[in-house]
Amino acid sequence: MILEIKNLVKRYGDFLAVDNVNLAIKEGKIVGLLGPNGAGKTTTINTIMALSKIDSGKIFVFGKELYKYEMEIKSKIGIVPQEVALFDDLKAYENVTFFGRLYGLKGENLKNSVKDALEFTGLWDRKESYPQQYSGGMRRRLNIACAIVHKPKLIIMDEPTVGIDPQSRKHILSSVKKLNKMGSTVIYTSHYMEEIEEICDEIVIMDKGKIIARGTNEELKSLISTEDKITMELSGMNYTIVDSIKKIQGVKDCIVNEKFLEVVSKNNSRNLGAIIDVIVNNNVDINKINVDKPTLEGVFLTLTGRKLRD
Ligand SMILES: Nc1ncnc2c1ncn2[C@@H]1O[C@H](COP(=O)(O)OP(=O)(O)OP(=O)(O)O)[C@@H](O)[C@H]1O
Numbered sequence: 001m002i003l004e005i006k007n008l009v010k011r012y013g014d015f016l017a018v019d020n021v022n023l024a025i026k027e028g029k030i031v032g033l034l035g036p037n038g039a040g041k042t043t044t045i046n047t048i049m050a051l052s053k054i055d056s057g058k059i060f061v062f063g064k065e066l067y068k069y070e071m072e073i074k075s076k077i078g079i080v081p082q083e084v085a086l087f088d089d090l091k092a093y094e095n096v097t098f099f100g101r102l103y104g105l106k107g108e109n110l111k112n113s114v115k116d117a118l119e120f121t122g123l124w125d126r127k128e129s130y131p132q133q134y135s136g137g138m139r140r141r142l143n144i145a146c147a148i149v150h151k152p153k154l155i156i157m158d159e160p161t162v163g164i165d166p167q168s169r170k171h172i173l174s175s176v177k178k179l180n181k182m183g184s185t186v187i188y189t190s191h192y193m194e195e196i197e198e199i200c201d202e203i204v205i206m207d208k209g210k211i212i213a214r215g216t217n218e219e220l221k222s223l224i225s226t227e228d229k230i231t232m233e234l235s236g237m238n239y240t241i242v243d244s245i246k247k248i249q250g251v252k253d254c255i256v257n258e259k260f261l262e263v264v265s266k267n268n269s270r271n272l273g274a275i276i277d278v279i280v281n282n283n284v285d286i287n288k289i290n291v292d293k294p295t296l297e298g299v300f301l302t303l304t305g306r307k308l309r310d
């Protein structure tokens with residue numbers, strides 16, 4: 001385990017922000033931390049960086065107890081904080097150099113690492129600019145460059161894509177995957193379920209300071225439903241399609257009337273193509289297709305009775 005959190009409790013005054021959290025993360029994964037505003041994601045992450053004092057519990061990183069080996073551990077973690085943290089009076093490459101030095105890099109190694117980080121985030125051409133001359137998305141990427149300059153084993157990103165342009169968002173998501181392929185374990189916080197689904201091997205759902213579910217995308221969705229509902233609007237109906245569709249493996253039910261077709265099919269059976277073939281081969285026209293798949297939003301709603309985003 002690269003990270004182990006045991007019975008973590010964190011209060012702000014009387015308010016219980018992290019309520020007895022237990023979490024173990026294996027090396028080499030991209031783990032998504034998903035939860036609504038105020039769930040306790042940032043608070044949990046900050047305790048991993050020893051940025052905020054905990055009330056009780058134990059945290060082990062790289063197999064060592066955090067508070068005993070704080071400096072050593074922190075030097076192998078890279079954190080991209082929720083609020084962009086850059087020096088406005090330093091140029092982009094000077095910002096990255098500052099963080100590189102902080103992590104103990106020197107001389108040629110420092111120079112090369114700064115270049116690597118800026119190239120990696122697609123900012124090398126703009127290294128001479130100041131953060132204010134950057135777009136919001138570029139500032140985010142610069143923040144990431146600062147966090148990865150020392151090639152950390154564990155990277156923690158706290159909502160790195162909030163409020164940025166689609167291009168930077170895409171760039172950030174693909175760089176998370178690349179960093180992971182290069183050997184870093186990534187903890188990725190967001191309340192965008194789409195991006196969590198896209199990049200994460202495993203998903204941890206937090207709500208009101210507690211972990212309420214954990215698993216792969218498929219595992220979490222199987223908590224609520226194992227079926228897809230496919231609906232179609234058809235014209236020129238031929239009722240013989242019903243029997244043929246029912247024979248397709250994975251199809252659980254098929255109902256039609258003159259204009260509509262509803263098929264309930266096993267989740268992930270990928271038989272939409274087969275269903276379409278049957279319809280087209282019987283000279284029935286398809287005007288509209290809709291597939292309702294279980295979503296993480298649905299998982300959250302089922303578990304809490306509330307929506308992930310209001
Ligand atoms: N410094 C603080 N003092 C008092 N309460 C705090 C402090 N920081 C956070 N909280 C409270 O703790 C709870 C958890 O906050 P936290 O920032 O960890 O949530 P989050 O899951 O990161 O939310 P978001 O998605 O909005 O970033 C919230 O109710 C918040 O108001």
Ligand SMILES: [Mg+2]
Pocket residue numbers: 041042043082158
């Ligand atoms: Mg937060």
